[in-house]
Amino acid sequence: MSHIFSLIKKDLLLELRQQYSFYGLLLYGAATLFLLFMAIESPEAHVWNGLFWITQLFICINAVAKAFLQESRGRMLYYFTLNHPTHFILAKLFYNGILMLVMSAISLLFFLVLMGNPIDKMGAFIGMVFLGGFSLSLVFGFLAAIAARAQQNAAVMAILGFPVIIPQVVLLMRLSSTAFSPLVNVPVSTILLLLALDALVILLAVILFPFLWKD
Amino acid sequence: MKKHWWKILTVLLLVYTFIAGLLGPVPRLPLLQETIRNLYFHVCMWFAMMILFMVSVVHSIRYLNTLKPELDRAARLYAGTGILFGLLGYGTGAIWASFTWADPNIPILDSFSTIARDPKLIGAAVALLVYAAYMILRDSINDIDKRARISAVYNIFAFVLLFPAIWILPRVLPSLHPGNDGNPALDVKNDISADMRMVFYPAVLGWTLLGVWITQLKIRLQVLVDKKLGL
Numbered sequence: 346m347s348h349i350f351s352l353i354k355k356d357l358l359l360e361l362r363q364q365y366s367f368y369g370l371l372l373y374g375a376a377t378l379f380l381l382f383m384a385i386e387s388p389e390a391h392v393w394n395g396l397f398w399i400t401q402l403f404i405c406i407n408a409v410a411k412a413f414l415q416e417s418r419g420r421m422l423y424y425f426t427l428n429h430p431t432h433f434i435l436a437k438l439f440y441n442g443i444l445m446l447v448m449s450a451i452s453l454l455f456f457l458v459l460m461g462n463p464i465d466k467m468g469a470f471i472g473m474v475f476l477g478g479f480s481l482s483l484v485f486g487f488l489a490a491i492a493a494r495a496q497q498n499a500a501v502m503a504i505l506g507f508p509v510i511i512p513q514v515v516l517l518m519r520l521s522s523t524a525f526s527p528l529v530n531v532p533v534s535t536i537l538l539l540l541a542l543d544a545l546v547i548l549l550a551v552i553l554f555p556f557l558w559k560d
Numbered sequence: 561m562k563k564h565w566w567k568i569l570t571v572l573l574l575v576y577t578f579i580a581g582l583l584g585p586v587p588r589l590p591l592l593q594e595t596i597r598n599l600y601f602h603v604c605m606w607f608a609m610m611i612l613f614m615v616s617v618v619h620s621i622r623y624l625n626t627l628k629p630e631l632d633r634a635a636r637l638y639a640g641t642g643i644l645f646g647l648l649g650y651g652t653g654a655i656w657a658s659f660t661w662a663d664p665n666i667p668i669l670d671s672f673s674t675i676a677r678d679p680k681l682i683g684a685a686v687a688l689l690v691y692a693a694y695m696i697l698r699d700s701i702n703d704i705d706k707r708a709r710i711s712a713v714y715n716i717f718a719f720v721l722l723f724p725a726i727w728i729l730p731r732v733l734p735s736l737h738p739g740n741d742g743n744p745a746l747d748v749k750n751d752i753s754a755d756m757r758m759v760f761y762p763a764v765l766g767w768t769l770l771g772v773w774i775t776q777l778k779i780r781l782q783v784l785v786d787k788k789l790g791l
Contacts, residue, residue, distance in 0.1 A: 487717065495701050495710050505697060508689035509718050511682070512725030538728060542721075549720055553713045556624050 348428060352436030353443075356412070360444070366411060374404050374452050382459040390463040390525040397456055398518050401478060402510070404448050406503055409441045409485040413493035425558065434490065434554040438547065441486040442479045449478030469531050470524035476536065477517040480543050484510055487550045494557050513542060570773055573766030577604075580759045587753050598656045600759055604767040605649030606684070612642035612771050613691070617719040620712035632708035633782055634775075635715060636698060639691050641775045645767070646688045653681070683726040690718045 360367055377400055388396060416424075424433060453474050457464075464470045485506050492502040516535055523529045581600035589596060619635035622628075657675045658666075675681065697714055701707035 484721070491697070491710060491714055491717075494706070495697060497697075497700060501697065501700065505693050505714065505718075508686050508693055509721050511686050511689075512721075512729055515682070515729060542724060545720065545724070549717055553717060556709055557713050 348432040349436045349439070352428065352433060353440045356436070356440040357443075366415075370404070370408055370448065371451065373407055374400070374448065375455060377403065378452070378455045378459055385460075387461045391522060393456075393460055393463050394518060394522050394525065396460070397453075398477070398514055398521070400452060400456075401449065401474075401481060402514065404452055405445055405478065405481040405485055406499060406506065408444050408448050409482055409489050410492075410499035410502055412437055412441050412444075412486065413489040414499065416493070430555040430558040431551050433558070434487075434550050435547075437490070438483055438486045438550060441482040441489075445478040445482035446475055449474045464524055465527045466524045466531070470521060473517065473521045473524060473536075476539060477521070480513055480517070480539055480546075481510065483543055483546045483550075484513065487546065487554070490550075490554060490557055513539065566769060567773055570766055570769040573762045574770065577759060577763040577766050581763065584759055585755045587756075592660060595656060595659055596756075598652060599756065600763040602649060602652035602656055603760070604763045605645045605652060607764045608767045608771045609642045609645040609649055609687075611768050612638050612645060612775070613687070613719065615772075616642060617715055620715040623708060623712045624716075627705075627709075629704070629708060630783075632712060633786075634779055635712060636695075637775050637778045637782060639694060639715070640778070641771050643688060643691050643695075644774075645771055646684065646691070650681075650684055650688065653684070679729045683729055686725060687722055690722055694718065 381396055381400070385392070385396070453471070485502065488502050488506045488509070491505060492499070495501065516539055520532065520535045520539070523531050577600055581597055586594070586596050616635045616638035619631045619638060623631040623635060654672060654675060657678075658672070661675060676685070694711060694715055698707055698711040701710060
């Protein structure tokens with residue numbers, strides 16, 4: 346556990362010392378949103394919902410891609426000598442999760458400011474945004490590991506990830522659409538389903554990452 | 561001869577499928593009418609695809625355990641044949657749906673965007689996209705060992721995430737496709753008549769065996785190609 350914690354701490358420190366990448370991400374999100382703001386004037390609730398999740402998807406790919414792609418070959422070898430692969434992947438996944446939670450909060454704020462606020466149950470929607478951001482970051486975190494090992498860029502990550510993520514995004518969109526209407530209750534079963542999928546992804550990552558790791 | 565009995569069986573089963581499938585008795589159902597015979601082709605394509613993808617993923621798991629290159633080769637080629645059957649299943653399904661769910665007088669391309677929203681078609685499209693991505697990932701890596709290991713990992717990861725999607729999405733979203741309560745495609749015991757089951761089961765077996773046969777030939781060809789390259 347302390348290994349995982351120190352790996353997360355290392356990533357956080359790196360993030361704080363190389364702030365340009367975080368600001369780059371922020372700028373990416375802001376620019377995307379401004380483009381949407383220019384394209385569409387005060388969208389209806391279901392359009393708002395769709396745009397929001399698509400934006401989250403792209404922000405997530407950019408946020409998570411660098412977690413593995415920034416590590417050079419030599420540094421990966423260095424980690425290899427120091428860490429257990431399970432600790433390493435768990436640390437990366439949780440770090441990505443934290444990063445994505447921060448980015449989700451920021452992009453939600455931008456969305457509310459620029460695109461209007463059609464949300465009825467704000468508390469529930471914020472919870473769904475965090476759950477969704479975390480779920481997306483888990484799947485893309487593992488795919489980033491695959492893409493990095495294949496010495497590919499973020500574009501390949503998107504190719505690998507989009508088909509796999511479709512079901513989760515569909516579930517998330519349906520779940521979050523309930524937050525827009527005062528008449529519909531939030532379905533708890535869908536939330537549990539998404540949590541179960543997250544657990545499945547973590548389990549798969551822990552099982553499969555050791556095979557990716559060794560060369 | 562001893563080794564080839566299943567190929568003879570494949571031919572016999574498929575000949576039976578075509579003859580009994582096109583001439584045999586079928587129930588007269590509103591809307592479906594004679595198109596119900598497509599069941600012996602469309603549904604069997606999906607069964608064959610699922611089975612071939614499962615075989616592919618089993619080979620990938622075995623590859624990660626043993627690191628034998630022939631297992632990786634088999635995983636790749638079974639997935640390729642699975643994609644072929646998937647495309648055929650998608651095509652037969654889309655044509656079928658355009659005559660039964662949509663107005664048959666409207667060209668298929670116009671009604672397709674409505675049909676493709678059906679959750680079973682989403683699941684099918686996702687499965688095909690995932691395996692297309694697998695092929696691209698696999699062919700983008702030059703180092704042979706690395707290619708085998710990374711693509712095996714992706715194969716397993718995608719398969720495990722794909723299947724909940726195929727079982728879950730149809731229950732969450734509304735659908736016109738048969739088999740809404742629980743079963744992802746159709747309930748063989750209740751949805752089709754006894755006459756049809758007599759053709760359906762052999763047809764599934766026949767098409768699946770054909771898929772295996774095609775893959776076996778592709779594997780043998782690939783072995784020769786690899787040998788020529790000195791691998």
